[in-house]
Amino acid sequence: MKVGLVSPYDFASPGGVTDHVRHLARQLRRLGHEVRVFAPSSRADVDFDSAEFYRIGSPISVPVNDSVARITLSFHLADRVAAIIERERFDVLHFHEPLMPALPITMLRMSTAANVGTFHAFAKSNIGYFYGRPLLEPYLAHLHRGIAVSEPAKAFVHRYFPDFALDVIPNGIDTSLFRPGYPPIRHLRDDKVNILFVGRLEKRKGLGYLLRGYEFMKPRVPNSRLIVVGDGPLRSSVESYISRRRLPDVVMAGYVPDSVLPRYYCSADIFCAPATGAESFGIVLLEAMATGLPVVATEIDGYMSVLEPSRDSLTVKPKGWAELGAALVILARDGDLRKRMGSYGIEKARRYSWEEVAVDVLSVYGEAQKARAQREAVGSREVINVHDAV
Amino acid sequence: MSEWRWRAFKAVQSLVERLPRPWAYALGVLAARFAWWFSPLARPRLEYNLKVACPELTREELKTLSWLNFRNHAKAYADLMMLPRMKVEAMRPLLHVDPKALGYLEEARAAGKGVMVVSCHMGSYEVVSAIWSATLAPVSLFAEELEPRALFEWYRDTRARLGISVLPLHLGGLRKVTQALHDQEMVVTAIDRDITGTGQMMPFFGRPAPIPLGPAAIAVRLGTPLLPVCVFRLPDDSYRAEAVPPVIAEPTGDTRADEVRVTQQLLRHIEEFIRRHPEQWHIPHRIWEGSP
Numbered sequence: 161m162k163v164g165l166v167s168p169y170d171f172a173s174p175g176g177v178t179d180h181v182r183h184l185a186r187q188l189r190r191l192g193h194e195v196r197v198f199a200p201s202s203r204a205d206v207d208f209d210s211a212e213f214y215r216i217g218s219p220i221s222v223p224v225n226d227s228v229a230r231i232t233l234s235f236h237l238a239d240r241v242a243a244i245i246e247r248e249r250f251d252v253l254h255f256h257e258p259l260m261p262a263l264p265i266t267m268l269r270m271s272t273a274a275n276v277g278t279f280h281a282f283a284k285s286n287i288g289y290f291y292g293r294p295l296l297e298p299y300l301a302h303l304h305r306g307i308a309v310s311e312p313a314k315a316f317v318h319r320y321f322p323d324f325a326l327d328v329i330p331n332g333i334d335t336s337l338f339r340p341g342y343p344p345i346r347h348l349r350d351d352k353v354n355i356l357f358v359g360r361l362e363k364r365k366g367l368g369y370l371l372r373g374y375e376f377m378k379p380r381v382p383n384s385r386l387i388v389v390g391d392g393p394l395r396s397s398v399e400s401y402i403s404r405r406r407l408p409d410v411v412m413a414g415y416v417p418d419s420v421l422p423r424y425y426c427s428a429d430i431f432c433a434p435a436t437g438a439e440s441f442g443i444v445l446l447e448a449m450a451t452g453l454p455v456v457a458t459e460i461d462g463y464m465s466v467l468e469p470s471r472d473s474l475t476v477k478p479k480g481w482a483e484l485g486a487a488l489v490i491l492a493r494d495g496d497l498r499k500r501m502g503s504y505g506i507e508k509a510r511r512y513s514w515e516e517v518a519v520d521v522l523s524v525y526g527e528a529q530k531a532r533a534q535r536e537a538v539g540s541r542e543v544i545n546v547h548d549a550v
Numbered sequence: 551m552s553e554w555r556w557r558a559f560k561a562v563q564s565l566v567e568r569l570p571r572p573w574a575y576a577l578g579v580l581a582a583r584f585a586w587w588f589s590p591l592a593r594p595r596l597e598y599n600l601k602v603a604c605p606e607l608t609r610e611e612l613k614t615l616s617w618l619n620f621r622n623h624a625k626a627y628a629d630l631m632m633l634p635r636m637k638v639e640a641m642r643p644l645l646h647v648d649p650k651a652l653g654y655l656e657e658a659r660a661a662g663k664g665v666m667v668v669s670c671h672m673g674s675y676e677v678v679s680a681i682w683s684a685t686l687a688p689v690s691l692f693a694e695e696l697e698p699r700a701l702f703e704w705y706r707d708t709r710a711r712l713g714i715s716v717l718p719l720h721l722g723g724l725r726k727v728t729q730a731l732h733d734q735e736m737v738v739t740a741i742d743r744d745i746t747g748t749g750q751m752m753p754f755f756g757r758p759a760p761i762p763l764g765p766a767a768i769a770v771r772l773g774t775p776l777l778p779v780c781v782f783r784l785p786d787d788s789y790r791a792e793a794v795p796p797v798i799a800e801p802t803g804d805t806r807a808d809e810v811r812v813t814q815q816l817l818r819h820i821e822e823f824i825r826r827h828p829e830q831w832h833i834p835h836r837i838w839e840g841s842p
Contacts, residue, residue: 343688343733346715346726347706389711411703413711414634419684420713 376485
């Protein structure tokens, strides 16, 4: 099968959707399909061959959903994209965030292949979807099949487009990359209990509550350490908070490249995800589970679709830093509990491996192709009917 | 005092990491010029050390050499300050490893007992450590604990994100070194300066100097191959790594004598490296008796 994957986000900067596209492309290729990727990119050197990667437009930063999306807004790409579609003759075009300007939405309009759209995002509300509904609905009709990465993401799309059928296929994780047994970062692997946070340092990731929770925990469990992996706009204020409160044993690791990240997971004892909302899925949670870490997370919809509290995690109310601290204390003091939750997590994460996910995605591709064939059949019959009438 | 030094360092560092590489180097070289003019001790000490290493130098040559040395040192500092934003992929074109050195490294790794990379204060070890850490086996640096403490922690965290562990030179660190070697990882350390004050006096460039026996002691006890490596800066600001065949410490029964013998063997290689690139041997410290 010849598949085109379309992503609206900058391929050169890290992000959930970008990783999803990258892994899906690899896995599909491994299964013997021909894959092309379409995305804007701020750099020419992405880790795909130029024959397989179409760099469409250059990205600009747009603030959206308490975060920053790096998308392209060039609408003049249409000609180039049309030529590529004409030449490549895809069986399936798979759009990620299909209603995102400008790349997916432009391509969706001109595509003649079977179209599949995956909705990743989740938020309380979306002004674009709300006001754009009449405009976007005709675009949505071009999609033969829809996928949401989680129940909350599905519910989010249904709030605005209630009639659109969506299958839920979770994000995958690379279980060959995230597994226990990597050499730890030696100087972090001592008798201290390491708590790991991984994420962009921005408000919605809730690092502030984790810092307060850690402050609550530190006098109760003195041999503990907090490792913060990630960079972002809040970095300097996080650093000043740490030095102002004189929080001991906090390691600000900064942005850690993907090749080293598994070693950080293997250096930790507890994983903490304190996001306050607007997470559609907890990919970091799965990575942590696949490495055998127990999770302390907030009870937001995106995370709860992955977690099973008390089996692989302890969950607390969002923004409840004292509760968060207490949960950390419980786990930090109980090595057996950590081990039990960790091994359950490893088992569970296997279900989310890309091998499994790609199979599900392929079956949706098949359905989309069927749907397209049906629609065409219906369409041609209608024309015949018109002629009959004449 | 140390608090302020740390803050000053952090302020300069956060400026330098935002600069493009040539600008950061320009700033570094400017700072080096002032340090070279006005430093009360660093320059005399460095010149003394260089004179011992290369006695044939004339006064003029020595002066040029010490300036080049300061200049390279400043660039190494700039590299260090830019480290938090460096990416391993971006570093890859900066390193040229001598194919022979890779062969020696593989030979040492084949023993299955980890590798102790022994070297001197020359060039920059971050680049080579980060790349080897990403491609071969995890690398640890066995290094002194800097003062102030915050600076040391910063230094550690910025290396850790490139996959390099930094182990301090005390008992706890030593335990981790043996553990790392046991897991077939690589440990990088320098033996041209005795930091803990426990070194053994032995001839270094023909004059007695305290030299740490630590790496040799580990090699004698664990059978780890010792690989002398030198990394130096090329004129285009990339790095080249060279090595000599690994030194295997064969225990003869007398541990102390073995340690001294092996260390002396290593020192001969290190001397060779330094003599080839004296303009890169950044060591403005007291090594020999009689230094200013």
